[in-house]
Amino acid sequence: MDSWQVSKSIFTTEYAVFRDLLRELRTEKGLTQVQLSETLGMPQSFVSKYETGERRLDVIELREVCKSLGATLAAFAKKLETRLAESKKGGAA
Amino acid sequence: MDSWQVSKSIFTTEYAVFRDLLRELRTEKGLTQVQLSETLGMPQSFVSKYETGERRLDVIELREVCKSLGATLAAFAKKLETRLAESKKGGAA
DNA sequence: CGCATGTATCCCATTTTGGGTTATCCTAAA
DNA sequence: TTTAGGATAACCCAAAATGGGATACATGCG
16 A cells, blocks of 8 residues: 555545445445446446546436435435534544 | 436436536525635636536535535435436436 | 626646456356 | 456546636616
8 A cells, every 4th residue: 555645635534435325325225336336327437436546426427326325415415414523523433 | 118228418308407406506596606615616617618518516515515505415405306307308407 | 888697618737538458357167 | 276257447638617806797776
């Protein structure tokens, strides 16, 4: 592990919470990255990249991902805000 | 039903609805791009760019914008989904 | 018209992305 | 332990997107 400084702000706590939630949603559904990627019509590396923070997701993309995971964008946003609020306090659960 | 794919273009109907909503929220608050940009600590071109679709917003960024507009991400997402559902039917009003 | 306010566009070096392929990790079976 | 296989991460690098100050354009007003 050498230099790890991809960009200015993808590696803040907020992005970490966001990524963790997305990955959690996928594994909860019992899906692999490959399975999800097929539903999305994207390569596996796409899923891997956004879950590891190598690539960003814009809102419409996130909506597609949520759909494929059986969630709505609004529900996801709600959960995200809850998590972010939690992480502000105690931190890890 | 066809399946959805992650779109490659920023100029689909969905992105348009998204951008319109974001701009609407700003003007409703009676804010100019300059005023909003100052709250965000970004240049005016940043606001102009995402409102015109020249630049994408990821979720954390959107959250900041929403905050500066006095809204939560969840509330925004809800509105967005409503709009998208509407646009699927009749379209523009 | 002349000025002010608001927004879009320019420019272009720097970053980020796309995605097929390959390497690495993990677990369970032999 | 070795091996197989599945899951995920990392590679590579051409092509595309971004950042943001400066500047052009649009509109309203006196």
